[in-house]
Amino acid sequence: MTEPVLCYNFQFEVDGAYAEAFAEGLYEYCDALSHFERPGDPTAPWRIEGFSGDHLDKAGIVAAVSVMASAVGVDAPEVSFGTYEPKDWVSENLRSFKPISVGRFFVHGSHWDEELPVAKTGLQVDAGLAFGSGEHQTTKGCLAAIDWVAKKGTRSNALDMGCGSGILGMACAKAWRSTVMMADIDPASVRVARENAKINQISDLVTAIHSNGFQDARIRDAGYYDIICANILARPLRAMAHDLTNTLAQDGVVILSGLLSHQEQFVLSAYREVGLSLIKRFKVENWTTLLVG
Incomplete structure (x- = not known):
């Protein structure tokens, strides 16, 4: 046996x-x-x-x-x-993942076979091996922030740093039809993000690469970004403050998440040092998402 x-x-x-x-x-x-x-x-x-x-x-x-x-x-x-x-974690995820509605976005798995709610933008995400089904509080906060920014005007070039399954980058692509650079330190996440972009029919807008932070030159070569999403952890967010702002367009905004509410000042102080200010915060339970620019 x-x-x-x-x-x-x-x-x-x-x-x-x-x-x-x-x-x-x-x-x-x-x-x-x-x-x-x-x-x-x-x-x-x-x-x-x-x-x-x-x-x-x-x-x-x-x-x-x-x-x-x-x-x-x-x-x-x-x-x-x-x-x-x-276990077959993908199948387990599909059975347990219920659709999530945040702002204009409606996040659902491939098993969802009903009509999208009226005036909602669908994001089909099966997390697979990568973290990020949209169910986590920080992802909800980021989607709320993207929705809020989208109400203020257009964006043309987005970066999803630490993309996981690619949900935030895809939200940007669908909100503005913007080009999106996705980057993650985990090769499995990059593969899943590419597949999700294909499923959502936005492969023409998305470039997903394996990179440890901003080390890959392709991130800089893609030009300045007018919106950057970084849903990571508090300490890495602080550490990348200079690299992040060096790739930010003059009128760009940054969405920072992955931090507990008591870590807000710890992260925000690093971005104030490089010239950014708090625009708005989005709280979901005891997690905080910061919009700075």
Whole structure:
């Protein structure tokens, strides 16, 4: 009998105020990482889970968790390790993903077979291997921001930095028929973003590339962007402030997301230093999306 293929995971719980900090220190130890709060209980600890197709460096993970706990002044949480049989996550996603309506946008999976609501712009997104089905609060905040910007006028050249499944770039392409550069550090995300652009019949407007931040010269060669979307994490957003503004058109705007509400000033201060100001904030639960320009 063939032995089942196993994948490996670890998990632990930590105060939500420190969840992102712990998560950022563990990406190098696994193939995928998630951190989330328990539904309906905002006071409960957040769960952090890591997944890998290969054996995990248990000692390294425990040590990294201990170092982070010491840095933020809390007791080191107990890390548990386990194995699981891989699932068809795409099929699981399709069964659970309900359509989402944000502003002019109506995000749905390929299983949706009903008519689009009146006056809505459809975005068909099956996340596949890439993060970003549109269900996460930060994605909702970004779509609301794009909708708000679209009501103020046209945009012609967009950048979706850290594109994931490409939902934000596609929203820009459909809102203005603008050209869109999509970039992500994860090659799987780039493949999924390209496929989603094809499904949504906007491949002619979209270029999706593999790039660590702004390192790929094609991002700069595409010209100055009059709208940039970056739904990443607080620390990377701060780190890329100079590179981002160096590619921004004179009248351009930037949508920053992936940050908890208490991280707003931490991120905003970096963009004020490079000459941008807060235009509007969009809050969805305890997550904040910032529009600056």
